[in-house]
Amino acid sequence: MKLDKNIGISLGFLAGTTFGSGVAFLFRLQSYGVMGSVAVFGMIGAFTGLFIAKYGLRMNR
DSSP: OOOOHHHHHHHHHHHHHHHHHHHHHHTTOOHHHHHHHHHHHHHHHHHHHHHHHHHSOOOOO
16 A cells, blocks of 8 residues: 555544544543534644655655
């Protein structure tokens, strides 16, 4: 499987939102805090996934 931009963004967003949800659960945040945490970590994860797909791990090349 080739790691391209779309897969990198998708996997990064999935990992970021999952991490953000876990952080919100651990800190027992209420609704706005959960939405903010998930949104911020989701964007960070998407940018990280894009970076890794573009410059990082070169699979099957």
